[in-house]
Amino acid sequence: MYTEHLTQALAIGGAPIHAQQLTSTTTLTTGKVDLALVHRCLFVLDLGVFGGTSPTCAAVLTVQESPDGATWTNNGTVSALTVAAASSIGTSEVRADQLGAGKRYVRASVVFTIGGTTPTIPVVCVPLTGEAIHKPNSVNNDVSVVSQQVTT
Numbered sequence: 001m002y003t004e005h006l007t008q009a010l011a012i013g014g015a016p017i018h019a020q021q022l023t024s025t026t027t028l029t030t031g032k033v034d035l036a037l038v039h040r041c042l043f044v045l046d047l048g049v050f051g052g053t054s055p056t057c058a059a060v061l062t063v064q065e066s067p068d069g070a071t072w073t074n075n076g077t078v079s080a081l082t083v084a085a086a087s088s089i090g091t092s093e094v095r096a097d098q099l100g101a102g103k104r105y106v107r108a109s110v111v112f113t114i115g116g117t118t119p120t121i122p123v124v125c126v127p128l129t130g131e132a133i134h135k136p137n138s139v140n141n142d143v144s145v146v147s148q149q150v151t152t
Contacts, residue, residue, distance in 0.1 A: 007148040008136035013041060013129035014107060015142050022057075022121045026112050030127050032069045032105040035096040037140050039131035042093045043081075043108040048122030050086040055119035058084045061110045063094045065103040072107065076100065 015031030033041045045061050061081040064072040077098040083090040094106050108125055129140060138148065 005150045011129045011137040011140040014127045017125040019124040030108045036104045038129040042128045045125045051120035053117035055116035057121045058113045066105040067102045069105045
């Protein structure tokens with residue numbers, strides 16, 4: 001028997017890169033995730049069906065860290081993630097013990113390098129957190145989470 005629902009165990013810990021269509025090379029970042037509240041963060045990067053003539057996209061996700069949630073540097077422990085195929089998903093996970101000294105916040109910075117003629121590249125990136133210090137983790141949801149449904 002399960003004692004907690006996934007909606008309680010997991011949280012969308014920072015503002016996601018909401019679903020959007022990109023048409024040119026762009027860098028986007030998620031909101032900050034406070035790893036003083038949770039032990040892990042999983043960034044889920046999704047590229048949808050590419051549109052246009054000969055469209056290409058190389059999406060490189062780098063985990064960044066910060067002591068204050070304002071000044072960011074690339075994390076030296078977690079390798080960059082590259083996703084380049086249409087209709088594909090990649091994930092990058094970071095643990096609190098992988099942060100540099102004095103760092104507590106993380107975010108994903110994703111560089112989308114786009115090519116082709118009139119390309120349209122649908123993208124989204126969601127930061128999921130787990131192993132909350134205090135339960136339920138859902139109290140750590142980003143303000144953009146407006147509804148969660150559980151069928152019992």
